[in-house]
Amino acid sequence: MEILIVEDESEIAQLIKQTLERENFSCAVASNGLLALESFKQQEPDLVILDLMLPGLDGLEVCTRIRQQPNVKDPYILMLTARGEEIDRVIGLSTGADDYLVKPFSPRELVARVRALLRRSLRHSTQESSQIYRTKHFTVDLDQRIATRQLNSQAAENLDLTTLEFNLLATFISYPGRVWSRTQLIDKLWGNDFFGDERVVDTHIRRLRKKIEPDTANPTFVKTVVGVGYKFEDEA
Structure with a gap:
């Protein structure tokens, strides 16, 4: 499974990358919104971990543009933010994010969220029915x-x-x-x-x-x- 990490704070980005690579995920990192969109087109990841507060294009705009991309894989999007207000969750979900994780978070919770999102596609893609x-x-x-x-x-x-x-x-x-x-x-x-x-x-x-x-x-x-x-x- 390919994961794109979009996070401008290098220490957090590397922590996420190392945590997920220990779980045998393949990860790439982008430090801003423009690099994220470029990496997304090249990598077509299964999951995007997207920070809300980014320099230049913010996470909401990146999320919206990813959802508007034609003829590419439509990934799950896990949005990260340092804020926990209700309005931020509503705005993030309304732009197409699938889940929402508030900083600070534990590595265990991050892995659990990632696995849960990716299991959705695995479970549904392996269902068998002739109906x-x-x-x-x-x-x-x-x-x-x-x-x-x-x-x-x-x-x-x-x-x-x-x-x-x-x-x-x-x-x-x-x-x-x-x-x-x-x-x-x-x-x-x-x-x-x-x-x-x-x-x-x-x-x-x-x-x-x-x-x-x-x-x-x-x-x-x-x-x-x-x-x-x-x-x-x-x-x-």
Whole structure:
């Protein structure tokens, strides 16, 4: 597994690198946002450990740009910050971070968070199923890991979804009309591997909507149930 560490404080960067390399991860280090984006394109890491406060481009901007990169691996992002205020967590997660770790942190906690994030992709990529779910506008093939959207009666397109987005859509389609709370979606998609704020679910819902909804401001398929969570609606 390839990990990109984006941290401008060299002592912290080396501590993270040495800690993870002892766990047999392959690590590269970038000291600012521009170098991080360049390294990201070359390395295409499985995970980015991203400091929030960076010189030049800050961590929020780097996170946003990584999520906007076309035709490259969509990595998990673990955001680091020296601050623990609620607003920072919300902003970090809203830009596409998958988890959030506040400095100072112990090497043991860092390794646990990293392993939990990487296990998500490993667990879902090794699931075996021959089930295919269909609605009026979508088909999800769990065996081939392919999701398509019907554009009209004669044309369909493959959806370019991350592992988590695919599993989220598959969960919704396999239980049409069911209302899911954030906690239930976390249990379904992450299980015991989950660390962090449950509002990370909202981040992935927004990203999924951008890829499947005609109008993200007025969702047709993935609908918010106020005070409860989300549900999927589409004709069978």
